[in-house]
Amino acid sequence: MILVLLVFSTIALFLSFIYVHRNSLRLTLTVIFGLLLLTSLVFISKNDGQHYGMVQTTTTKTTTLASAGSSKQMDLLLYQSVGTADKHRVYIYKNTASQKKVQHTKADTKVANHVKTTTGTPKLVTKTTRWTYQSNASKFWFGLADNDSQLVKRTNYFYVNKNWVVLSTTQAKAFSKLMKQQQTTLKARAKVYVQNQVKAAMVKNPTMSQAQIAKISKAAAAQYQANAIQSMLATVKQNQ
Template sequence: MILVAISVFTILAFVCFIYINNKAASLILTLISVLGLIISSYFGVINWKNHYGLEKYTEATSKQVYSVSPSKQLQMILYQPIGTKNNKQVYIYKASANAKKTSTTQATSTTTNKLKSTTGNTRIVTKTVRWRYKSGAAKFWFGLTGENHKFVKRTNYIYVNKNWVTLTVAQSKALSKQMKSKTYQAKLKAEAKAFVTKQVTAAMTKNPTMSSAEQAKVTKQATAQFQAQAVQKLIASLK
């Protein structure tokens, strides 16, 4: 409505100044029209510049995210530093367990990502701040300015399960390269064999009558424990 008022007062000022023959009436009506134009323009400007008649509100959404790693034993979310100072990051994840492509958080100056630890599912809680009209009167006057629900800023709270790994893209590539190395695999195999043998021997020392099934269970647990430790050790070497 404020845009309509500006247009109407502009036309009235022109009509009153040009087409009214009575000079006194023309002057008075023109001044009133110009005053109306100035006032309506003022409120239009402060609505556009200072968001007069508007207030901020926050919307919150939450979504579970999934690991980018093909290995079920290594749950992972990645991030890529951006900007000349690397003071912002874009986080990389999968939107579903079966997703073939990865998704990312928004790479904009109005988006902030905050990493948090959790014991629950890894998820992203997004809080978006927008403008809206304070009242029905504000909506009436400024409804055509396009400021309602205008985006202000976004904050992504990324809750990462404590058992997950958070790496940069470069670290992820280095990790993959190292794990595929034949030298590393041979070393890992030898260390794994020694670790598992030690664990099984210790278990059998405590229980000499241990059955084959129990030995197999200890072997499986020791293998999983070694793999987890090996991955954590390798990841620590990359940071």
């Protein structure tokens, strides 16, 4: 509405100055419409530069978080660095395991991302702060400026468990390549590792049942796989 007032006072000032011939009336109208024009300009400037009539409103949204990768061996949170200094990152994730396409945070200086460790269920908490009009009167006067709900900042908090792995997209590609290269070797070494663990367990308990042996074999295979993955991850992170 204040833009309408600005246009109206400008036109009225021009008309009164040009077409009103009585000096006293012209002076009065010029002062009135001139003040309206100046007042409109001042408040438009304050609204645009200082967000006059507005307040910052923060909303919080919590969603579930699922691995960005398709592997069942580990849960992944990926990121892509923006720029060469790695000061800003775009994080890649899924909200549910059944989700086909991944999502990503926005590459914007107003968007910040933080990764935190939790013992609870993985989740994404997004806090968004926007400029909103503090009253209907403020919105009535300045609403035409189309700056309602203007983004101030957005902060994404990724809460992941300790077993989650956070990798850049480059590191993830390198890890996948290394896994394929080492697949045959890892399978052979895993077999030997499991056999040795079973032998060691049978030395301690020669009367173990087949169910006990199967349980030990399964645990040994899982342990070897976890150790191998951690070793390859360390290699990838060191080289990338």
